[in-house]
Amino acid sequence: MTKDKDFEIFLATVPGLESVLCAEVRLKGFCQPVAVPGGVVIRGGWPEVWRANLWVRGTSRVLARIASFPVVHLSQLDKSAGRVPWQTILRPDIAFRVEASCTASRVYHAGAAAERIGKAITRTLGATQAEDAPVLVRARIEQNICTLSVDTSGELLHRRGYKQAINRAPLRETMAALFLRQCGYNGQEPVLDPMCGSGTFVIEAAEIAARLNPGRARQFAFELLATFDAQAWQTMRAVKSARTPAFHFYGSDRDAGAITMSRANAERAGVQDYATFTQATISTLRPPPGPAGLVIANPPYGTRIGDKQSLLPLYRALGQTLLTHFAGWRVGIVTTEARLAHATGLPFLPPQAPVPHGGLRVSLYQTAPLPEA
Structure with a gap:
């Protein structure tokens, strides 16, 4: 994945509200959003990732899908994860962590899968793993296909940055x-x-x-990636859309x-x-x-x-x-x-x-x- 290449971007939401989120994403001007179980898929580059985090009210997190490949055993997972160009996505000086899920696949142990992917990233990039790392790599292994994504949001997006006080059982x-x-x-x-x-x-x-x-008052995990362009991001954030x-x-x-x-x-x-x-x-x-x-x-x-x-x-x-x-x-x-x-x-x-x-x-x-x- 290069900085200019289009890729799949997944906007997560509560199951059952995918079509409502899809309508919002379409209204915000994103091209060809498709509602899928658990969220909405769009295609775009890193500017679209930033914009989705900044603009979209109904999504809880934005995942950049960076690689997908077949996998039927852990050693194959290790090799395929090692071939991902991590140096174009992650920074060697920023710690990361890996979370995995496995469904209906030959590779069924999520912990072992996450460990193999983490070692592959460290081996190829030099970045360290940490349980509280600010950058999260997500692996979904389903029907023997592994999809790797980077969580570009960090804290869930319902945390707008203004609500310091909440009552019991608040609605997100x-x-x-x-x-x-x-x-x-x-x-x-x-x-x-x-x-x-x-x-x-x-x-x-x-x-x-x-x-x-909605994202005007907070920071995002994508600001810690190798793909981040601080000047372009500041230009995007500076656009004034507010009205009375x-x-x-x-x-x-x-x-x-x-x-x-x-x-x-x-x-x-x-x-x-x-x-x-x-x-x-x-x-x-x-x-x-x-x-x-x-x-x-x-x-x-x-x-x-x-x-x-x-x-x-x-x-x-x-x-x-x-x-x-x-x-x-x-x-x-x-x-x-x-x-x-x-x-x-x-x-x-x-x-x-x-x-x-x-x-x-x-x-x-x-x-x-x-x-x-």
């Missing part, structure tokens, strides 16, 4: 962005989250409307600590001028002045049967308030249980397929614009 920013997109949100309407927690939905919506790049949103964004929560947290996160994200957070209960919730928009919430859903039973009144109160006061607004609710969602009494469209979140499976329930009460 990447997933929030995809749920907003599933609800038809494109930055052209107000958004309200009545159970805002640390402000994730509100801040993501405000950033989308303000055209702020035409609408305002609102979060409320009954917990004063959540409101303090959300305001601080919004200020760090630079969207405090168009995001308002207010301490309020569900029953006192009213629409802000101006046009109708989107109400979206990730209410508590509990992990035990008793928890779910005790949450039914909360969902009923939410539904009653929205049906009474929010005519014309669309609603999106993320929850684990159809029973909890339907306790709202809201006229939901057919639900989306459940997706994994924090060891559970959640679904997005959404409505068309609510009718007059």
Whole structure:
């Protein structure tokens, strides 16, 4: 792989949201994105890798696929990995680590595979391995084909760089962005989250409307690769796309600590001028002045049967308030249980397929614009 050559780039996401991510990637101008299990594949060079990390809201990591070859035993893996031109990709002065997975292959021991690949890299490049190394090489051995990738993101991309304070069971920013997109949100309407927690939905919506790049405030693993061009990267980052949103964004929560947290996160994200957070209960919730928009919430859903039973009144109160006061607004609710969602009494469209979140499976329930009460 040379610096100018096109190669396959994999943008990972939560299984079940691949088509939503693919729509975002296409909208951001990447050529011929294809949804595949676990993510989206595009083709491009290193500038496209940088741009994907900087621009795309819904991906959790960006992998540069650098080599693929057949392998049926460890010595073959050792030789083939040693023929990869690592000196054009990795730096000898930066430590690396290798992670491997094996599925339906003659080479079935992931630890042994990772060890062979790591030794091949050290032998050909001279770089050292370390458990906490900032550069990660990923090997996927499936059906006797080994695909080698470099994780160009480093820390998962939901870590935007502004959220220092979080509440319990927070929704990741990447997933929030995809749920907003599933609800038809494109930055052209107000958004309200009545159970805002640390402000994730509100801040993501405000950033989308303000055209702020999600990766603007953080660093990436690709900055440590031999392919990195600091001047070209600074030029890319310096392009100003921001605008002042035409609408305002609102979060409320009954917990004063959540409101303090959300305001601080919004200020760090630079969207405090168009995001308002207010301490309020569900029953006192009213629409802000101006046009109708989107109400979206990730209410508590509990992990035990008793928890779910005790949450039914909360969902009923939410539904009653929205049906009474929010005519014309669309609603999106993320929850684990159809029973909890339907306790709202809201006229939901057919639900989306459940997706994994924090060891559970959640679904997005959404409505068309609510009718007059």
